[in-house]
Protein backbone atom coordinates (compact mmCIF):
# COMPACT_ATOMS: atom_id res chain seq x y z
CA UNK A 1 0.00 0.00 0.00
CA UNK A 2 1.36 3.40 -0.97
CA UNK A 3 1.06 5.92 1.88
CA UNK A 4 0.07 9.41 0.75
CA UNK A 5 1.60 12.00 3.09
CA UNK A 6 -0.28 14.95 4.56
CA UNK A 7 0.88 18.57 4.15
CA UNK A 8 2.17 18.48 7.72
CA UNK A 9 4.09 15.24 7.16
CA UNK A 10 5.62 16.63 3.97
CA UNK A 11 6.65 19.78 5.80
CA UNK A 12 8.46 17.64 8.39
CA UNK A 13 10.18 15.63 5.64
CA UNK A 14 11.22 18.90 4.00
CA UNK A 15 12.75 20.07 7.29
CA UNK A 16 14.46 16.73 7.88
CA UNK A 17 15.59 16.50 4.25
CA UNK A 18 17.24 19.92 4.39
CA UNK A 19 19.10 18.91 7.55
CA UNK A 20 20.13 15.63 5.95
CA UNK A 21 21.44 17.53 2.93
CA UNK A 22 23.53 19.69 5.26
CA UNK A 23 24.87 16.61 7.03
CA UNK A 24 25.88 15.08 3.70
CA UNK A 25 27.71 18.27 2.78
CA UNK A 26 29.66 18.13 6.06
CA UNK A 27 30.52 14.47 5.46
CA UNK A 28 31.84 15.35 2.01
CA UNK A 29 34.38 17.66 3.62
CA UNK A 30 36.13 14.78 5.42
CA UNK A 31 36.19 12.39 2.46
CA UNK A 32 39.87 12.69 1.67
CA UNK A 33 42.71 10.22 1.10
CA UNK A 34 43.90 8.75 4.43
CA UNK A 35 40.48 8.97 6.08
CA UNK A 36 38.85 5.78 7.36
CA UNK A 37 35.17 5.04 6.86
CA UNK A 38 34.39 4.61 10.58
CA UNK A 39 35.38 8.25 11.12
CA UNK A 40 32.75 9.28 8.54
CA UNK A 41 30.17 7.24 10.43
CA UNK A 42 31.13 8.88 13.74
CA UNK A 43 30.68 12.37 12.34
CA UNK A 44 27.39 11.41 10.66
CA UNK A 45 26.00 9.97 13.89
CA UNK A 46 27.01 13.03 15.88
CA UNK A 47 25.48 15.43 13.35
CA UNK A 48 22.21 13.45 13.17
CA UNK A 49 21.80 13.54 16.96
CA UNK A 50 22.92 17.19 17.15
CA UNK A 51 20.09 18.06 14.77
CA UNK A 52 17.54 16.18 16.84
CA UNK A 53 17.24 13.20 14.52
CA UNK A 54 17.91 9.47 14.78
CA UNK A 55 20.06 7.42 12.37
CA UNK A 56 17.48 5.07 10.92
CA UNK A 57 19.89 2.53 9.38
CA UNK A 58 21.27 1.53 12.81
CA UNK A 59 19.79 -1.82 13.80
CA UNK A 60 17.84 -2.13 10.54
CA UNK A 61 17.22 -5.60 9.09
CA UNK A 62 17.08 -9.13 10.43
CA UNK A 63 17.72 -9.49 14.19
CA UNK A 64 20.47 -12.02 13.45
CA UNK A 65 22.48 -9.52 11.40
CA UNK A 66 21.19 -5.98 11.96
CA UNK A 67 22.89 -3.14 10.11
CA UNK A 68 25.53 -1.88 12.57
CA UNK A 69 26.04 1.77 11.56
CA UNK A 70 24.41 5.12 10.86
CA UNK A 71 25.69 5.34 7.30
CA UNK A 72 26.71 3.03 4.52
CA UNK A 73 30.19 3.71 3.13
CA UNK A 74 30.95 1.79 -0.05
CA UNK A 75 34.17 2.15 -2.04
CA UNK A 76 34.85 1.62 -5.75
CA UNK A 77 33.50 -1.83 -6.77
CA UNK A 78 31.23 -1.86 -3.71
CA UNK A 79 27.78 -0.69 -4.81
CA UNK A 80 25.88 -0.02 -1.56
CA UNK A 81 25.56 -1.06 2.11
CA UNK A 82 29.32 -1.07 2.84
CA UNK A 83 29.86 -1.19 6.61
CA UNK A 84 32.08 1.57 8.09
CA UNK A 85 35.35 0.24 9.50
CA UNK A 86 38.39 1.92 11.06
CA UNK A 87 40.71 -0.24 8.95
CA UNK A 88 39.06 0.76 5.70
CA UNK A 89 41.23 3.62 4.49
CA UNK A 90 40.17 5.85 1.64
CA UNK A 91 42.85 6.17 -1.06
CA UNK A 92 43.48 8.80 -3.69
CA UNK A 93 41.33 8.00 -6.73
CA UNK A 94 38.59 6.15 -4.83
CA UNK A 95 34.89 6.57 -5.51
CA UNK A 96 33.26 6.88 -2.09
CA UNK A 97 29.52 6.30 -1.77
CA UNK A 98 27.82 7.54 1.37
CA UNK A 99 24.20 6.63 2.10
CA UNK A 100 22.33 8.01 5.10
CA UNK A 101 18.78 7.90 6.43
CA UNK A 102 17.40 10.03 9.26
CA UNK A 103 14.19 10.02 11.24
CA UNK A 104 13.28 13.57 12.20
CA UNK A 105 10.12 14.51 14.09
CA UNK A 106 8.70 11.11 13.20
CA UNK A 107 9.41 11.23 9.45
CA UNK A 108 12.23 9.61 7.47
CA UNK A 109 14.31 10.92 4.57
CA UNK A 110 17.01 8.95 2.76
CA UNK A 111 19.85 10.12 0.52
CA UNK A 112 23.15 9.05 -1.01
CA UNK A 113 26.04 10.70 -2.81
CA UNK A 114 29.17 9.51 -4.60
CA UNK A 115 32.27 11.53 -3.71
CA UNK A 116 35.65 11.50 -5.45
CA UNK A 117 38.65 11.07 -3.11
CA UNK A 118 41.36 13.37 -4.41
CA UNK A 119 41.98 13.05 -8.12
CA UNK A 120 40.01 10.25 -9.81
CA UNK A 121 40.34 8.61 -13.23
CA UNK A 122 38.38 10.02 -16.15
CA UNK A 123 36.38 6.77 -16.32
CA UNK A 124 35.42 7.14 -12.64
CA UNK A 125 34.49 10.78 -13.21
CA UNK A 126 32.34 9.83 -16.20
CA UNK A 127 30.54 7.19 -14.13
CA UNK A 128 29.95 9.65 -11.27
CA UNK A 129 28.66 12.38 -13.62
CA UNK A 130 26.46 9.95 -15.54
CA UNK A 131 24.88 8.47 -12.41
CA UNK A 132 24.03 11.94 -11.13
CA UNK A 133 22.58 12.84 -14.53
CA UNK A 134 20.55 9.60 -14.62
CA UNK A 135 18.98 10.51 -11.28
CA UNK A 136 18.17 14.00 -12.60
CA UNK A 137 16.69 12.56 -15.83
CA UNK A 138 14.63 10.18 -13.74
CA UNK A 139 13.39 12.94 -11.44
CA UNK A 140 12.23 14.92 -14.50
CA UNK A 141 9.66 12.20 -15.22
CA UNK A 142 8.05 12.50 -11.77
CA UNK A 143 4.74 14.37 -11.72
CA UNK A 144 1.07 13.83 -10.90
CA UNK A 145 -0.44 11.32 -13.34
CA UNK A 146 2.94 10.10 -14.64
CA UNK A 147 3.73 6.41 -14.98
CA UNK A 148 6.39 5.21 -12.56
CA UNK A 149 7.76 2.99 -15.35
CA UNK A 150 8.82 6.15 -17.20
CA UNK A 151 11.23 6.88 -14.35
CA UNK A 152 12.99 3.52 -14.79
CA UNK A 153 13.11 3.89 -18.56
CA UNK A 154 14.68 7.36 -18.29
CA UNK A 155 17.37 6.19 -15.87
CA UNK A 156 18.19 3.09 -17.89
CA UNK A 157 18.48 4.87 -21.22
CA UNK A 158 20.69 7.54 -19.63
CA UNK A 159 23.07 4.86 -18.31
CA UNK A 160 23.08 2.76 -21.47
CA UNK A 161 23.84 5.79 -23.64
CA UNK A 162 27.25 5.96 -21.91
CA UNK A 163 27.87 2.20 -22.09
CA UNK A 164 27.08 1.64 -18.42
CA UNK A 165 24.62 -0.78 -16.80
CA UNK A 166 21.93 -0.40 -14.16
CA UNK A 167 21.88 -2.57 -11.03
CA UNK A 168 18.71 -4.69 -11.06
CA UNK A 169 18.90 -6.50 -7.72
CA UNK A 170 18.29 -3.32 -5.70
CA UNK A 171 15.60 -0.70 -6.22
CA UNK A 172 14.37 2.63 -4.88
CA UNK A 173 11.32 2.79 -2.62
CA UNK A 174 8.58 4.79 -1.01
CA UNK A 175 9.82 6.47 2.18
CA UNK A 176 8.47 8.60 5.04
CA UNK A 177 6.81 6.77 7.91
CA UNK A 178 9.09 3.79 7.28
CA UNK A 179 12.48 3.56 5.57
CA UNK A 180 11.10 1.18 2.97
CA UNK A 181 7.49 1.68 1.91
CA UNK A 182 5.68 0.75 -1.27
CA UNK A 183 6.17 1.12 -4.14
CA UNK A 184 9.40 -0.53 -5.20
CA UNK A 185 11.08 1.70 -7.77
CA UNK A 186 13.28 -0.10 -10.32
CA UNK A 187 15.90 2.04 -12.03
CA UNK A 188 15.27 0.17 -15.28
CA UNK A 189 12.36 -0.67 -17.56
CA UNK A 190 10.66 -3.51 -15.70
CA UNK A 191 7.59 -5.63 -16.15
CA UNK A 192 6.25 -4.44 -12.81
CA UNK A 193 2.58 -3.55 -12.40
CA UNK A 194 2.17 0.08 -13.46
CA UNK A 195 1.87 2.75 -10.80
CA UNK A 196 0.39 6.17 -11.52
CA UNK A 197 1.91 8.93 -9.41
CA UNK A 198 -0.30 10.96 -7.10
CA UNK A 199 0.20 14.15 -5.15
CA UNK A 200 1.69 13.47 -1.71
CA UNK A 201 3.67 10.34 -2.63
CA UNK A 202 7.19 10.48 -1.17
CA UNK A 203 9.83 8.47 -2.97
CA UNK A 204 13.50 7.59 -2.47
CA UNK A 205 14.97 7.47 -5.97
CA UNK A 206 18.37 5.81 -6.08
CA UNK A 207 20.02 4.68 -9.30
CA UNK A 208 23.05 2.41 -8.86
CA UNK A 209 25.07 2.39 -12.07
CA UNK A 210 27.95 0.02 -12.91
CA UNK A 211 30.85 0.62 -15.27
CA UNK A 212 30.76 -3.06 -16.31
CA UNK A 213 27.89 -5.56 -16.13
CA UNK A 214 24.86 -5.18 -13.88
CA UNK A 215 25.62 -8.37 -11.93
CA UNK A 216 26.17 -8.09 -8.19
CA UNK A 217 27.49 -10.23 -5.34
CA UNK A 218 26.96 -9.93 -1.60
CA UNK A 219 30.13 -9.98 0.51
CA UNK A 220 30.89 -12.14 3.60
CA UNK A 221 29.46 -9.54 6.00
CA UNK A 222 26.00 -10.25 4.60
CA UNK A 223 25.45 -6.56 3.79
CA UNK A 224 27.88 -5.17 1.26
CA UNK A 225 26.79 -5.39 -2.37
CA UNK A 226 29.66 -5.30 -4.85
CA UNK A 227 29.90 -5.61 -8.61
CA UNK A 228 30.43 -9.20 -9.72
CA UNK A 229 33.09 -8.16 -12.24
CA UNK A 230 35.00 -5.97 -9.76
CA UNK A 231 34.45 -2.81 -11.81
CA UNK A 232 33.33 0.55 -10.44
CA UNK A 233 29.84 1.49 -9.33
CA UNK A 234 28.23 4.83 -8.44
CA UNK A 235 25.07 5.73 -6.49
CA UNK A 236 23.02 8.88 -6.01
CA UNK A 237 19.80 9.04 -4.03
CA UNK A 238 17.30 11.76 -3.20
CA UNK A 239 13.98 11.77 -1.38
CA UNK A 240 11.34 13.56 -3.46
CA UNK A 241 7.66 14.43 -3.10
CA UNK A 242 5.11 14.46 -5.92
CA UNK A 243 3.47 17.89 -5.81
CA UNK A 244 0.59 19.58 -7.62
CA UNK A 245 3.05 21.38 -9.86
CA UNK A 246 5.52 18.52 -10.42
CA UNK A 247 8.17 17.29 -8.04
CA UNK A 248 10.15 18.72 -5.13
CA UNK A 249 13.53 17.31 -4.12
CA UNK A 250 13.53 17.29 -0.32
CA UNK A 251 17.16 16.31 0.26
CA UNK A 252 18.91 18.96 -1.87
CA UNK A 253 20.00 22.14 -0.11
Ligand code: MF3
Nearest residue numbers: 056057060067072081099110
Ligand atom coordinates in the same frame (compact mmCIF):
# COMPACT_ATOMS: atom_id res chain seq x y z
N1 MF3 B 1 19.32 3.79 1.04
C1 MF3 B 1 19.48 2.40 1.32
C2 MF3 B 1 18.18 1.68 1.16
O1 MF3 B 1 17.19 2.32 0.95
C3 MF3 B 1 20.16 2.17 2.61
C4 MF3 B 1 19.65 1.13 3.54
S1 MF3 B 1 20.88 0.64 4.59
C5 MF3 B 1 20.14 -0.29 5.75
O2 MF3 B 1 18.11 0.46 1.15
F1 MF3 B 1 21.01 -0.69 6.53
F2 MF3 B 1 19.29 0.42 6.40
F3 MF3 B 1 19.51 -1.28 5.16
Ligand code: CO
Nearest residue numbers: 110204206237
Ligand atom coordinates in the same frame (compact mmCIF):
# COMPACT_ATOMS: atom_id res chain seq x y z
CO1 CO C 1 17.11 4.22 0.00
